[in-house]
Amino acid sequence: MAIKKSDRQKIYEKYNGHCAYCGKEIALKDMQVDHIEPLRNWDRAKTQEELNNIKNFNPSCRMCNxxxxxxxxxxxxxxxxxxxxxxxxxxxxxxxxxxxxINIKPFDGKFYFEKIVTNR
Incomplete structure (x- = not known):
């Protein structure tokens, strides 16, 4: 599925050029568009239009995606x-x-997009 350039820009700006999951700053050209609700495991109650709606897209770095x-x-x-x-x-x-x-710590349970929403 091809995403329009204008939609890619809106997705990129959703979190000010950051990956929605890890928070790393990403360039528009390097951004991958992630389906929040994945296509492969989609809920049958949702239509293809809902799954391919810009609201179901997050900006993602390559590693997180x-x-x-x-x-x-x-x-x-x-x-x-x-x-x-x-x-x-x-x-x-x-x-x-x-x-x-190396100091390893557990994941705090919140993705970047969830942290910045609560801080606004």
């Missing part, structure tokens, strides 16, 4: 909430932790 895949927000949140445990199992990461190079 790739990691979210076709998950809905709650599945993505769950995946993020266990990420610190999965990372901590890697040998090289444990070495970094032991030497004070």
């Amino acid at each position: 790739h990691y979210k895949r076709a998950d809905n927000l709650e599945a993505f949140r769950e995946s993020m909430s266990t990420l610190h445990k999965r990372i901590s199992k890697l040998y090289i990461v444990r070495v970094g932790i032991d030497h004070g190079i």
